[in-house]
Amino acid sequence: MQLNQARILLTGANGGLGQALARQLSAAGAALLLTGREGDRLAGLVPDPGGEVSCLQADLTDADDLARIVEAARAFGVNVLINSAGIGCFGLLEEQAWPNIERVLLTNLEMPMRLTHALLPWLTAQPQAVIVNIGSTFGSLPFPGFAAYSAAKAGLRGFSQALRRELADSAVSVVHLAPRAIDTPLNSPAVNALNRQLGNRSDNPEDVASQVVQALLREDRERHFGFPERLFAWLNGVAPRLIDQALAGKLATIKKHASSL
Numbered sequence: 001m002q003l004n005q006a007r008i009l010l011t012g013a014n015g016g017l018g019q020a021l022a023r024q025l026s027a028a029g030a031a032l033l034l035t036g037r038e039g040d041r042l043a044g045l046v047p048d049p050g051g052e053v054s055c056l057q058a059d060l061t062d063a064d065d066l067a068r069i070v071e072a073a074r075a076f077g078v079n080v081l082i083n084s085a086g087i088g089c090f091g092l093l094e095e096q097a098w099p100n101i102e103r104v105l106l107t108n109l110e111m112p113m114r115l116t117h118a119l120l121p122w123l124t125a126q127p128q129a130v131i132v133n134i135g136s137t138f139g140s141l142p143f144p145g146f147a148a149y150s151a152a153k154a155g156l157r158g159f160s161q162a163l164r165r166e167l168a169d170s171a172v173s174v175v176h177l178a179p180r181a182i183d184t185p186l187n188s189p190a191v192n193a194l195n196r197q198l199g200n201r202s203d204n205p206e207d208v209a210s211q212v213v214q215a216l217l218r219e220d221r222e223r224h225f226g227f228p229e230r231l232f233a234w235l236n237g238v239a240p241r242l243i244d245q246a247l248a249g250k251l252a253t254i255k256k257h258a259s260s261l
Contacts, residue, residue, distance in 0.1 A: 001080065001130055001173075001216060004029030009069070009078045011060060011115065012085030014038045016184025017134070019045050020209035021084060026051040028213060033076045035060070035069055036085075060085055060111040061103075070118045080216075081119055082132040083112035083156075088186045090194075092258045093147045101148045108152035113159055120172075128171050132216070133160045135178040137224060140233035141243065144251060145194070145258040153178075164221060177215055178233070179208045180226035194257040198250060201226065 008025060012018040014036030022045040026032055031052035034042050042055035056072050058065035073081075089096070089104040116131055123129040138146050139153030160176035167174060181187070181195060183202040195202060203226065211225050224230035236243045247254075 001128060001219065003216065006030040006080045007077050008080040008082060009033045009073045010082045010084060011035050013045060014041050015084065016186065016205040017182055017208055018084050020205040021082065021212060024209045024213050026053060033072060033078060060115065061106055066114065066118065069115065073119055074122050079126045079128065080130045080132065081116065081123065083115065084134045085111065088188065089149045090145055090188055090191045090258060092145065092255065095259065104148045105152050108149065109155045112156060123172050124170050126171065130173045130175060132175045132177065135176055137178050137180045137226065137229045137233055139178055140224065141229065141236050144247060145254045173219065175215065175220060176222045177212055178224045179203060180229040182208050190257050194254065197253055
C-alpha cells in the first residue's frame with residue numbers, strides 16, 4: 001500500500017515505538033488517527049502541521065473506550081490498523097501476582113484481537129486494507145523470565161497467521177512484525193541490566209519504526225527484525241532442544257535479575 005493513500009489507526013501512540021511510528025508515517029504521507037492513554041502527549045507527537053492527524057485519548061482495556069475507538073476509526077475512514085499497544089512483564093512466573101499476568105495477556109493479546117474483530121466488517125468493505133500486529137522476537141523465541149509476555153506474543157503471531165489465511169480471499173492483508181528488544185521506557189531497570197550482562201542488543205525506536213514503514217511499503221506479510229535473533233527464532237522452530245540447552249546455561253543469570261525486582 002502506498003502510504004499517501006493510507007488512513008491509519010495507530011494504537012499505543014504514547015509509547016516509544018508508537019511515537020516514532022507516528023512521526024515517520026506522517027512524514028511518509030499517511031493520515032493518522034492516534035490513540036493512547038495520555039491525551040496531553042498525543043497532540044505533540046507529529047511536528048508536521050501539514051499532515052492529517054487526529055488524536056483520541058482512550059484505554060483499549062475499557063469497553064466504552066474501545067467502542068469510541070471503533071466509531072472514530074470508521075468516521076476517519078481507516079484502511080490500516082496498526083496494533084502497537086503493549087506492556088512488558090519481567091519476572092519469574094511463580095513470583096508474579098496473577099492480576100499482573102492477566103494485564104499482560106489482556107493488553108498484548110486480547111485487546112488487539114478484540115479491536116481487530118470489531119473493525120473487521122469495516123476493513124473488509126474497503127478496496128484495500130491492512131492489519132499490522134506488532135509482535136516480538138519472544139513470540140517465536142520464548143524466553144525465561146518472560147513467560148506471560150512470550151505467551152501473549154506467541155498468541156499474537158498465531159492469531160496473525162490464522163487470520164491472514166482466513167482472509168486470503170479478501171482485500172485485507174494481515175502483517176506480523178517481530179522486533180527484538182527496543183530501547184524504550186517499557187524496559188525496566190532489571191531488564192536493561194539483564195540485557196547488558198547477556199549482551200542482548202536493543203534497537204532504537206526510530207530504527208524499528210523505519211523497518212515497520214519499509215515492511216508496509218514492501219507489503220511484507222511476516223518479518224523478524226534483528227540478527228542473530230531472527231536466526232534463533234527460526235532455530236527454535238526447527239530444533240527447540242538446542243535453544244533449551246543454550247538458555248539453560250544463562251538461567252542463573254536470568255533468575256538473578258528476575259528475582260531482584
